[in-house]
Amino acid sequence: MPSLANDNFINNHTTYSITTSFINQANINQVKFDELNQKAHNNYEEFWGELAHTKISWHKPFTTTLNNTKAPFYKWFEDGVLNVSYNCLDRHLRSKAHKTAIIFEADDGAITKITYQELHTKVCQFANGLKSIGVKSGDRVIVYMNNSIEAIIAMQSIARIGAIHSVVFGGFSSIALADRIIDAKAEYIITVNGYHRGGKLIELKKMVDEALINIDKNIHQIKHTIIHNRTPDLNTKITPHQDIWWNDVVDNQDKECIPEWVTSEHPLFILYTSGSTGKPKGILHTSGGYLLGTIVTMEWVFDYKDTDCYWCTADVGWITGHSYICYGPLAVGATQVIFEGIPTYPSADRFWQMIERHKVTTFYTAPTAIRNLIKLGATLPKNHNLSSLRLLGSVGEPINPEAWKWYYEVVGNSKCPIVDTWWQTETGCNMLSPIPGVQALKPGSCVSPIPGIMAVIIDENGNSIKPGESGYLVITKPFPSQLRTIWNADDKFIKTYYPQDIADGRYYIAGDSAQLDTDGYFWILGRIDDVLNVSGHRLGTMEIESAITMHPSIAEAAVVGKPHAIKGEGIFAFVVCKKDSSIKDLSQDDKTTLTNQINAIISKEIGAIAKIDEIKFVEGLPKTRSGKIMRRLLRNIVRGEEITQDISTLENPAIINTLKL
Ligand code: PRX
Numbered sequence: 198m199p200s201l202a203n204d205n206f207i208n209n210h211t212t213y214s215i216t217t218s219f220i221n222q223a224n225i226n227q228v229k230f231d232e233l234n235q236k237a238h239n240n241y242e243e244f245w246g247e248l249a250h251t252k253i254s255w256h257k258p259f260t261t262t263l264n265n266t267k268a269p270f271y272k273w274f275e276d277g278v279l280n281v282s283y284n285c286l287d288r289h290l291r292s293k294a295h296k297t298a299i300i301f302e303a304d305d306g307a308i309t310k311i312t313y314q315e316l317h318t319k320v321c322q323f324a325n326g327l328k329s330i331g332v333k334s335g336d337r338v339i340v341y342m343n344n345s346i347e348a349i350i351a352m353q354s355i356a357r358i359g360a361i362h363s364v365v366f367g368g369f370s371s372i373a374l375a376d377r378i379i380d381a382k383a384e385y386i387i388t389v390n391g392y393h394r395g396g397k398l399i400e401l402k403k404m405v406d407e408a409l410i411n412i413d414k415n416i417h418q419i420k421h422t423i424i425h426n427r428t429p430d431l432n433t434k435i436t437p438h439q440d441i442w443w444n445d446v447v448d449n450q451d452k453e454c455i456p457e458w459v460t461s462e463h464p465l466f467i468l469y470t471s472g473s474t475g476k477p478k479g480i481l482h483t484s485g486g487y488l489l490g491t492i493v494t495m496e497w498v499f500d501y502k503d504t505d506c507y508w509c510t511a512d513v514g515w516i517t518g519h520s521y522i523c524y525g526p527l528a529v530g531a532t533q534v535i536f537e538g539i540p541t542y543p544s545a546d547r548f549w550q551m552i553e554r555h556k557v558t559t560f561y562t563a564p565t566a567i568r569n570l571i572k573l574g575a576t577l578p579k580n581h582n583l584s585s586l587r588l589l590g591s592v593g594e595p596i597n598p599e600a601w602k603w604y605y606e607v608v609g610n611s612k613c614p615i616v617d618t619w620w621q622t623e624t625g626c627n628m629l630s631p632i633p634g635v636q637a638l639k640p641g642s643c644v645s646p647i648p649g650i651m652a653v654i655i656d657e658n659g660n661s662i663k664p665g666e667s668g669y670l671v672i673t674k675p676f677p678s679q680l681r682t683i684w685n686a687d688d689k690f691i692k693t694y695y696p697q698d699i700a701d702g703r704y705y706i707a708g709d710s711a712q713l714d715t716d717g718y719f720w721i722l723g724r725i726d727d728v729l730n731v732s733g734h735r736l737g738t739m740e741i742e743s744a745i746t747m748h749p750s751i752a753e754a755a756v757v758g759k760p761h762a763i764k765g766e767g768i769f770a771f772v773v774c775k776k777d778s779s780i781k782d783l784s785q786d787d788k789t790t791l792t793n794q795i796n797a798i799i800s801k802e803i804g805a806i807a808k809i810d811e812i813k814f815v816e817g818l819p820k821t822r823s824g825k826i827m828r829r830l831l832r833n834i835v836r837g838e839e840i841t842q843d844i845s846t847l848e849n850p851a852i853i854n855t856l857k858l
Contacts (some may be wrong), residue, residue: 198842199214200468202781209294210219210637210639210641210642210714210718211485211640212637213605213637213638213639214637215264215614215633215634215635215637215638215640216370216612218612219587219612219613219614219634220350220457220635222502222524222634223500223528223633223635223636224496224500224501224502224631224634225496225497225500225635226345226496226515226634226635226858227354227634227635227825228609229691230232230632230634230648230760233648234647234648235581236648237648237649237651238432238774239254239752240575241649241674242262242263243262243430244584244648244649245262245263245273245489245649245677246259246375247276248263248360248489248649249262249274249485249486249489249677250275250463250527250637250739251404252492252493252706253279253284253485253488253492254279254283254284254431254490254498255278255279255836256276256278256279256458257275257276257278257458258276258277258279259275259276259277259461259485260275260276261274261275261276262274263675265675266674269528269690269691269694269695269705270681270682271448271517271679271681271688272462272484272676273461273462273484273485273486273489273675274436274461274463274485274489275461275702276461276679277298277427277460277485278458278459278460278461279458279459279461279484279485279488279552280355280357280359280454280457280458280484281416281465281484281487281488281524281528281541282320282324282353282354282356282526282701283357283456283520284355284528285325285353285524285528286313286316286320287317287319287456287525288352289313289644290314291311291318291531292530293338293530294312294313294314295311295312295313295314295315296312296530296532297303297311297312297351297500297532298311298312298313298315298316298527298532298533299305299311299316299532299533299534299535300506300532300533300534300535300555301345301346301534301535301536301537301554301575302392302534302535302536302538303393303537303538303820303844304392304395304396304537304538304542305393305599306540309346309706310733311346313558315486316346316349316350316353316454316527317349317578319346319447320350320353320354320357320454321357321450321451321452321453321454322447322451322452322454323350323443323447323449323450324353324354324355324357324454325447325450325451326354326446326447326448326450327354327358327360327385327446328357328358328452328454329446329556330420330421330423330441330446331420331751332360332385332461333356333359333360334358334359334360334457334459335359335360335361335464336384336385336455336493337361337362337363337379337381337382337383337384337385337467338351338360338361338362338363338383338384338385338386338387338717339362339363339365339374339378339381339383339385339386339387339512340341340352340362340363340364340386340387340388340389340513340669340716340776341364341365341367341374341386341387341388341389341390341400341401341404341550342364342367342387342401342425342513343353343367343389343394343399343427343537344390344424344512344513344518344522344536344537344657345389345427345535345537347389347425347427347443348364348513348521348523349513349522349527349535351387352364352373352466352513352519353523353527353612354467355453355789356484356654357456357457357463358456358457359457359463361381361465361466361467361732362465362466362467362476362514363377363381363466363467363468363469363479364466364468364514364518365377365469365514365515365831366400366502366514366515366804367394367399367512368480368512368514368804368805368806369803370404370800370801370802370803370804371405371407371408371515371801371803371807372411372412372801372802372803373802373803374404374408374486375408375433375476376476376841377407377469377479378408378417378419378475379412379417380469380477380479380590380684381418381467381474381479381684382686383409383419384418384419384421385419385420385421385422385423386405386421386422386423387404387423387427387429387443387542388401388402388422388423388424388425389401389402389424389425389426389427389586390402390424390425390426390427390428390431390433391427391433392427392428392432392537393428393536393537393538393793393852394537394538394539395539395541395542396542396543397427398431398485399708400431401433402422402424402433403434404569406421406434406436409422412686414504416625418857419439419440420440421440421441422436422439422594422626422672423439423440423441423442423446424441424442424443425443426442426443426444429558432499440825441453445471446848451510455847459484460486461484461485461486462483462485462486462681463483463484464482464484464681465478465480465482465483465484465487465488465686466481466484467479467481468480468481468482468515468516468684470502470516470520470622471735471736471737471740472693472726472728473726473727473728473737473738473739474737474739475508475567475658475737475740475742475743475806476740477684477737477740478683478684478686478689478693479684479685479686480622480623480680480683480684481680481681481682481683481684482625482678482680482681483681484678485677486599486625486676486678486679487520487524487625487626487677487678488528488678488805489677489678490520490624490625490638490676490678491520491521491524491525491625491626491678492525493527493626493647493649494520494525494618494626494627494630494647494667495521495528495529495531495600496529497525497614497632497647498590498618498627498630498632498633498647499521499525499559499588499590499616499647500559500587500588500633501526501529501531502558502592502633503530503560505532505556505558505559505584505645506532506533506534506555506556506557506558506559506585507526507531507532507533507557507558507561508533508536508552508555508560508568508620509521509522509532509533509561509562509563509565509590510528510548510560510561511538511561511563511592512539513629515591515622515766516620516621516625517733518558518624520625520626521561523553523624524716529570533813534551534555534557536551539664540566540569540570540780541569541570541573544602545573545574545577546574546578546580546581548562548566548570548788549577549580549581549608550581551585551586551835552581552586552717553566553581553582553583553585556585557584557586557722558587558588558647559588559590559685559857560586560588560589560590560608561589561590561591562590562591562592562594563591563592563593563594563732563733564591564593564594564596564600564733564765565594565732565733565763565764566766567591567596567600567603567604568597568762568763569602569763571600571603572754572762572763575603575607576607577608577749578607578608578779580714583608583609583610584610585614586609587612587613588613588614588615589604589605589608589609589613589614589615589631590615590616590618591604591616591617591618592617592618592733593721593730594733594766595641595720595721595731595765596617596640596641597641598640598641601615601617601638601640603689605638605640611657613632614631614638615631615638615640615674615856616630616631616633616644617638617643617644618629618630618643619643619719619721620637621708622680622735623679623680623694623707623717624676624679624680625678625679625839627647628646628650628652628672628676628679629643629646629647629650629652629719630642630643630644631643631644631645632647632648636800639714639718641720642714642718642719642720643719643720643721644718644719645717645718645719646672646719649675650671650672651672651673651674651675651676652671652672652673652791653670653671653673653699653703654667654669654711654712654713654719655668655671655699656668656669657668657669657698657699657700659699659700659701660703661705662712662713663713664713664714664715664717665710665712665713665714665715667707667711667712667713667722668710668712669699669704669706669707669710669725670709670710670711670712670721671699671700671704671705671707672705672707672746673703673705675705675764679705679815680694691741700792705844708724708725708726708728709721709722709723709724709725710722710723710724710725717766727739727828728731729756729758729766729768730758730765730766730802731758731761731765731767731768731807731846732764732765733762733765733804734806736768736803736806736807738756738757738828740756740807741754741756741770741803742754742755742756742770742797743767743811744795744798744799744802744803744807745770745772745795745798745799745809746797747798747802748794748798749775749790750774750775750791751773751774751775751795752774752775752776753772753773753818753832754770754771754773755770755771755818755826756769756770756771756809756832757766757769757809757828757832758832758835758837759811759835759836760836764810767811767813768807768808768809768810768811769809769810769811769813769835770795770797770809770812770813770820770833771813771814771815771856772791772812772814772815773814773815773816773818774791774814783814789810791814792809792812795809795812796808811835813856815852815856816852816855817849817852817855818831818852819831819844819847819849819852819853819856820847820848820849821846821847821848822847822848824848827842827847830844830853830854830856832857834853834856835858837858840853
């Protein structure tokens with residue numbers, strides 16, 4: 198880990214204080230904040246235990262808060278019995294049955310609203326339907342759908358019967374889908390025939406069919422695919438006995454479904470995410486701890502009030518859509534907006550129109566969307582009445598100060614705090630974030646860990662770093678919402694998140710480097726592993742490289758991230774052709790053709806989100822004598838940085854000059 202002492206960096210930030218009117222109404226004020234932190238430091242288990250007792254409706258309350266006898270396989274509230282869907286729906290029915298739970302806005306602008314009572318009924322019927330086709334507690338069910346009320350019904354129903362969902366983002370290809378089905382050994386798939394996103398028809402059922410062709414039936418068999426008929430005029434291929442229409446599943450089902458009462462550590466979902474290896478990891482979250490994390494962050498970070506209209510623009514296929522669409526907002530009984538489309542369709546002011554139309558109070562989006570909206574119409578928010586907004590959020594990647602200031606001034610009219618939330622698929626809920634009624638903001642900083650999260654920045658030996666130096670961001674104590682393991686890979690879980698070479702494996706290693714400034718504010722610098730963050734989407738370099746080398750003319754490839762004005766990070770590939778297709782003979786046209794072919798393979802293997810932005814055909818890659826590709830050198834090259842590393846140990850030092858851009 199290079200130590201980057203940088204005085205300019207740590208001393209040069211404007212601070213934005215929170216308005217008095219926000220402070221006066223905030224759920225957490227300075228006194229409460231201090232109390233929470235003090236309690237968490239003095240009696241960590243009691244702190245989380247009390248919260249879990251008060252925030253969750255238990256069928257049978259727990260008696261043990263934390264079991265760490267098999268660390269790092271921590272167990273929280275282990276003997277407590279609950280159901281997550283009950284906590285998101287049933288418990289609101291007495292006081293909020295007729296409150297709107299979801300305002301769904303379709304790509305074409307059609308609006309559907311559903312109350313808590315109606316959502317409860319639909320979830321019960323679908324849950325009963327799932328049981329009627331054989332889905333049992335513990336079974337894995339893939340959800341491959343559009344952002345929709347039905348996706349939420351599917352996830353909530355699966356949770357209601359104690360089954361485990363694994364949502365696959367609709368932008369992933371059929372091969373990526375097949376990999377996840379096989380790894381999770383899922384026997385059921387819930388999908389949609391087709392839907393429109395940005396005006397474009399996306400036919401997910403066809404992708405499911407393609408995925409199933411790729412799965413050897415002797416290895417794994419899918420029992421049923423359930424299809425939501427989102428686009429009735431589409432000619433949808435139905436395989437008799439295997440495929441079932443959603444409506445047939447719910448037809449005549451009882452409107453009540455007694456939840457499956459499960460223990461707190463019962464698996465809730467698996468969500469695949471990219472790491473440093475070629476294969477995505479199935480991150481496993483369980484019930485009680487995860488639910489608690491989403492609830493407290495809704496209250497503390499998003500300052501949730503019963504009168505709010507909450508809108509998280511994420512897709513349910515990512516962790517943000519799980520925690521801040523499917524679970525957190527419903528668990529606190531919020532009214533929320535769910536959007537099927539994209540920010541720029543049919544025009545670049547779609548988000549601002551929607552905030553005005555639905556009187557959104559709390560708006561949570563990603564820096565890449567903000568940068569894109571600035572580019573396409575920095576003044577467009579001014580044409581809309583956005584006065585309902587009271588809190589803004591950012592997630593997924595570092596937000597650059599220019600984008601932050603625009604978001605703050607133009608969208609939030611300089612009155613809405615921005616909660617820049619750092620967290621991960623693995624952490625389940627926000628970990629670092631300003632608590633908006635308490636902490637002043639600095640554009641680009643996630644400020645500090647929320648109460649109860651013991652995050653610090655350390656060097657390899659576990660010593661805290663000084664302000665201005667960079668180090669590993671780690672979490673020193675187990676926390677309720679953290680992943681429990683990697684599905685079917687306990688060893689990999691330990692090696693990845695509790696590696697021996699950093700602080701002797703005592704801490705959760707996030708995989709990010711970070712710095713502190715002299716005020717103790719946290720600044721995330723980026724990943725320390727071979728993971729890219731492209732438009733807030735997490736992609737492994739090895740996944741992309743293995744797709745590139747599937748091209749018959751390609752011998753080797755190395756992928757690195759290159760700073761990109763909109764996406765945050767773009768994908769840059771160094772590609773070596775096989776000897777018999779020497780690059781010396783490649784014309785510009787050949788290179789273009791090869792690039793297109795490579796991108797077609799990537800789209801097929803992973804999905805269009807992983808397509809390469811820039812490619813350089815080279816004669817070789819810089820490698821150590823043991824054959825390891827020196828990616829750091831490649832990163833230096835694409836960023837135009839000086840190479841300070843000793844390159845004499847390279848197997849082929851002369852190659853460096855041929856790689857320069
Ligand atoms: O590098 C960090 C970055 O996104 C990674 C986690 O990606 P994923 O599991 O896909 O979850 C994204 C949504 C929670 C982190 O390791 N990241 C996330 N939020 C921020 C961030 N980097 C800087 N600032 C953030 N607010």
